[in-house]
Amino acid sequence: MEALENILNRVSGRNLSKPYPSKEEMDIVYKAALRAPDHAWLRPSSFIEVKEDGLDKLSEIFFNYGKSSPDISDEIAEKYKNAPYRAPMIIILVNSFKEHPKVPAIEQKLSTATAAQNIMLALNAMKYSCIWRTGKLAFNKSIQKSIGLNENQEIIGFIYVGTETGKKKQIPTLDIDEFVAYL
Numbered sequence: 001m002e003a004l005e006n007i008l009n010r011v012s013g014r015n016l017s018k019p020y021p022s023k024e025e026m027d028i029v030y031k032a033a034l035r036a037p038d039h040a041w042l043r044p045s046s047f048i049e050v051k052e053d054g055l056d057k058l059s060e061i062f063f064n065y066g067k068s069s070p071d072i073s074d075e076i077a078e079k080y081k082n083a084p085y086r087a088p089m090i091i092i093l094v095n096s097f098k099e100h101p102k103v104p105a106i107e108q109k110l111s112t113a114t115a116a117q118n119i120m121l122a123l124n125a126m127k128y129s130c131i132w133r134t135g136k137l138a139f140n141k142s143i144q145k146s147i148g149l150n151e152n153q154e155i156i157g158f159i160y161v162g163t164e165t166g167k168k169k170q171i172p173t174l175d176i177d178e179f180v181a182y183l
C-alpha cells in the first residue's frame with residue numbers, strides 16, 4: 001500500500017533547494033534505476049551526478065555552447081548559464097546505444113526513460129523532490145561531447161533534484177475511463 005501511495009502521490013517539484021540526498025541515499029536511487037526493464041540486458045542506462053562544483057562546470061558548458069552559437073542571443077546564453085542552479089543536484093540521464101538484432105534504439109531509450117521514473121519514485125519515497133527537464137540543452141550534440149559522451153551515447157534528460165521549498169502541487173483528479181479502453 002505504501003508503495004502505491006508513493007506512486008499515486010508523486011509530483012514534480014520546481015522550487016528545489018538543499019539538502020540533496022546523501023551518497024548512501026543516492027546508491028539506493030541508482031539501484032532502483034538499474035531495476036528498469038532492459039531487453040537483452042544491454043545495460044543502456046548510466047548516470048552523471050552533478051552537484052557543488054559540478055554545477056559550475058555544467059553552467060560553463062551550457063554558457064560556452066550559447067556563446068558559440070550564432071543563433072543564440074546573449075540573453076539566452078545567460079539563461080543557459082543559470083539553468084543548472086535551479087536545483088542543488090542534477091542527474092544527467094545517459095543512454096548508450098548498442099547494435100542488437102532484436103533491440104532497436106527506441107527500446108534502449110525507453111529503458112532509460114523507465115530508469116528515470118524509478119529514480120523519481122525512489123526520490124519521492126525518500127521525501128526529496130525532482131523534475132525531469134530536457135529541451136535544447138539536453139539534445140545538443142556539442143553539449144553531449146563537452147560532457148564527455150561518445151558518438152553512441154546521448155542525453156535523455158536532466159533530473160533536477162533537491163528538497164521542495166514551495167507548496168506541493170495539487171494532484172489533478174482524472175477520469176480513468178477517458179484514458180482506458182477495453183477490447
Ligand SMILES: Cc1cc2nc3c(=O)[nH]c(=O)nc-3n(C[C@H](O)[C@H](O)[C@H](O)COP(=O)(O)O)c2cc1C
Nearest residue numbers: 010011012013130131132133134135136156157169
Ligand atoms: C521526457 C520529458 C521531458 C520533459 N522536459 C521538461 C522541460 O524541459 N521543462 C519542463 O518544465 N518540464 C518538462 N517535463 C515535464 C515535467 O517533468 C513534469 O512531468 C510536468 O511538469 C508535470 O508535472 P508532474 O510530473 O508533477 O505531473 C518533461 C517531462 C518528460 C517526461
